[in-house]
Amino acid sequence: MDETKKKHEHKDCRKLLGSLSEYVDGELNEELCFVLEQHMEDCEDCKIVVDTLRKTVNIYHMTAETGALPGDIQQRLYKSLNIEEYLE
Amino acid sequence: MNDHENKVEDEGFSLKLLQGGNPEEFSRLVNMYSSKIYRLAIKMLNQQQDAEDVLQETFLKAYRGLMSFDGRSKLSTWLFRIATNEALMILRRKHPDFLSIDESIETEEGEQEPVQIIDWCCLPENEFLSEETRKLLDAAVQTLPESLRVVFILRDINNLSTHETAEVLGLSDTAVKTRLSRARLRLREELSAYFGERVNVIREAQRNESIEISSRSGEKLFLRSKGEDENG
Numbered sequence: 311m312d313e314t315k316k317k318h319e320h321k322d323c324r325k326l327l328g329s330l331s332e333y334v335d336g337e338l339n340e341e342l343c344f345v346l347e348q349h350m351e352d353c354e355d356c357k358i359v360v361d362t363l364r365k366t367v368n369i370y371h372m373t374a375e376t377g378a379l380p381g382d383i384q385q386r387l388y389k390s391l392n393i394e395e396y397l398e
Numbered sequence: 399m400n401d402h403e404n405k406v407e408d409e410g411f412s413l414k415l416l417q418g419g420n421p422e423e424f425s426r427l428v429n430m431y432s433s434k435i436y437r438l439a440i441k442m443l444n445q446q447q448d449a450e451d452v453l454q455e456t457f458l459k460a461y462r463g464l465m466s467f468d469g470r471s472k473l474s475t476w477l478f479r480i481a482t483n484e485a486l487m488i489l490r491r492k493h494p495d496f497l498s499i500d501e502s503i504e505t506e507e508g509e510q511e512p513v514q515i516i517d518w519c520c521l522p523e524n525e526f527l528s529e530e531t532r533k534l535l536d537a538a539v540q541t542l543p544e545s546l547r548v549v550f551i552l553r554d555i556n557n558l559s560t561h562e563t564a565e566v567l568g569l570s571d572t573a574v575k576t577r578l579s580r581a582r583l584r585l586r587e588e589l590s591a592y593f594g595e596r597v598n599v600i601r602e603a604q605r606n607e608s609i610e611i612s613s614r615s616g617e618k619l620f621l622r623s624k625g626e627d628e629n630g
Contacts, residue, residue, distance in 0.1 A: 363583065374437070393424060
């Protein structure tokens, strides 16, 4: 790969960086979406960044669902609000 | 019934009962949102006692403030706003040099360029569910500046929409998107450093395993070349 092409691609990556988060949410407008997908066909680095960014968000979503309020904290909360009798 | 009451009804609550001080209805509200409020607080503060204080204070303030709740936002948005303010107050008390959430960071130079370019998506799923990973995820969130951390927690951990997050923080939707993008890219860097290493470890183990299998099956050529390598 010659140097000019390398430089050009790098500039595009920089410009597209701010769109990646919306892209993984499926909220990027059609036009930019097209530009980004075209770019990723030739840019393995950006493809990896997008894939790992999507995975990063997925892992956080996946692990967030399981966090219920610990029982002792719930009890103290209900007590402080004087609604202990409604504790399930 | 006016529009504001409608909004509260849509969330499954009666504004009339809540404002009338009905303890059963209030306990339903607590039951519905306490885990999300606690999660927001613990991820913001990384300290159980502080997070518990925020949780209790949020619902005490909500109880006292229900009469003046105008219903222009959802109850959940209102509760998150109280909780966020409480958490930020604790952070400000502990770190007086703390950057205000209102301070514009949009004018700063754009996103940091990605440094970690390694594809770790192929790792086995159980790698992402381990206790060690959970600790890493929490620690990575703590490395974010508060202005990005709060946006990330509301959007990606508490699952609020961009607009709800903007309402909670008094920011524009665009500002929320910018901050979320920066937060996610920084977290991707943190996770890539760790999982990239895991990919290398697993690849190395697989390589060693294949060497062992090859040597067991008596591939003379392979053994000879390995032997040559070892002898320099």
